[in-house]
Amino acid sequence: MSRSRKLDAALDFVFDFVDELLLAGRFREVNRFLRGVPVEKLDPAILVGFLTITGPARMTLDAWPELIVRIKAQLRESMPPEELARVMVGLE
Amino acid sequence: MPFPIWLHFLPDVPLEELRSAGVAITLTGQGSWHAGMLHRPQEEAVNMLDLANDHWLRNSPPSNKYAWVQLELPAVRLLSVAAMCRRITKLYTSPARGLPYAFRYQKTVFNVDGKILFGKSEHGLTCATFILAVLKSAGVDLLKLGEWPQRDDDMDRHRELLAMLQGDSNVSKAHIAEVAAEVNCVRYRPEEVVGAASSAQLPVSFLDAETAARQLTQAFALRAASSTP
Numbered sequence: 001m002s003r004s005r006k007l008d009a010a011l012d013f014v015f016d017f018v019d020e021l022l023l024a025g026r027f028r029e030v031n032r033f034l035r036g037v038p039v040e041k042l043d044p045a046i047l048v049g050f051l052t053i054t055g056p057a058r059m060t061l062d063a064w065p066e067l068i069v070r071i072k073a074q075l076r077e078s079m080p081p082e083e084l085a086r087v088m089v090g091l092e
Numbered sequence: 093m094p095f096p097i098w099l100h101f102l103p104d105v106p107l108e109e110l111r112s113a114g115v116a117i118t119l120t121g122q123g124s125w126h127a128g129m130l131h132r133p134q135e136e137a138v139n140m141l142d143l144a145n146d147h148w149l150r151n152s153p154p155s156n157k158y159a160w161v162q163l164e165l166p167a168v169r170l171l172s173v174a175a176m177c178r179r180i181t182k183l184y185t186s187p188a189r190g191l192p193y194a195f196r197y198q199k200t201v202f203n204v205d206g207k208i209l210f211g212k213s214e215h216g217l218t219c220a221t222f223i224l225a226v227l228k229s230a231g232v233d234l235l236k237l238g239e240w241p242q243r244d245d246d247m248d249r250h251r252e253l254l255a256m257l258q259g260d261s262n263v264s265k266a267h268i269a270e271v272a273a274e275v276n277c278v279r280y281r282p283e284e285v286v287g288a289a290s291s292a293q294l295p296v297s298f299l300d301a302e303t304a305a306r307q308l309t310q311a312f313a314l315r316a317a318s319s320t321p
Contacts (some may be wrong), residue, residue, distance in 0.1 A: 005133070007171060008133045008174075008175070009301070011171060011172065011175040011287070012175060012178060012179075014175075015175050015178070015179045017180065018180075019179060023207070037104070044168050044171070045168040045171045046166075048168040048169060048172050049171065049172045049175060051231075052169075052172040052175075052176065052230050053172075053175075053176075056201065071241055083166065086166055087166045087168055087169060088124070089231075090230075090232055090233060091231045092232035
């Protein structure tokens with residue numbers, strides 16, 4: 001499977017998995033899942049996907065403030081500040 | 093006058109050139125337009141996710157009558173917009189589900205659970221506000237909504253669209269009554285939404301969206317004139 005296909009499959013997994021848990025009201029499991037996201041091992045597109053899908057629930061997810069700090073720190077490693085700023089518009 | 097460089101007519105500029113997510117538009121009649129979201133899983137065919145009518149959300153390749161615009165977002169954001177489109181496709185393209193059609197739009201989004209969350213006094217989406225809602229759900233504010241004015245010709249268009257809903261026996265009377273109460277509301281025109289999508293500076297002002305819409309309209313007219321024998 002090519003890298004781009006793997007990225008799409010991984011994004012679909014994140015979107016579907018997190019959505020289904022939230023739909024079921026399983027916030028504790030979502031928080032646990034988000035705390036365990038290995039940000040240093042994931043592609044920036046997947047990290048942005050985590051922020052995109054969880055952003056609307058940021059007020060109800062205890063793990064969200066820590067998640068965004070960890071993801072931003074990781075993204076900073078892979079892109080210049082001006083690109084990071086552009087990527088983060090609307091996600092914080 | 094040349095076409096604006098951000099507007100790509102099919103089949104001249106094929107959708108293979110789309111990077112993950114964009115928007116598409118076509119003329120459906122004199123001064124009336126239809127628009128939808130383009131999304132592509134990498135290396136697969138591009139589909140257009142569009143609200144065609146009340147409770148009729150389609151996901152299929154656009155015809156060659158459409159022109160398209162690349163969303164000018166970072167690549168990693170485009171991938172999430174496309175993933176959001178796939179998620180909405182899974183939830184709403186079934187005929188039994190769909191999405192209601194209505195005019196008023198301010199805050200409706202696809203909630204974190206993927207389900208639609210209507211703003212206060214909002215009852216559905218149009219083809220254009222569907223695009224706004226998808227993008228908003230992915231953290232992208234396309235338009236400066238507060239700048240949009242009420243326009244008399246928008247009220248006329250709303251009345252035409254309402255008449256179409258009233259002629260559809262599948263639409264409940266209760267929903268038609270809700271939509272009828274929205275005829276005077278602000279309208280985000282499909283050509284403005286699609287024109288705005290060409291901008292790298294978001295959200296787009298009313299004046300900039302109106303300018304882009306004018307360019308888009310002229311390009312379609314020129315295209316039609318040049319293809320007429």
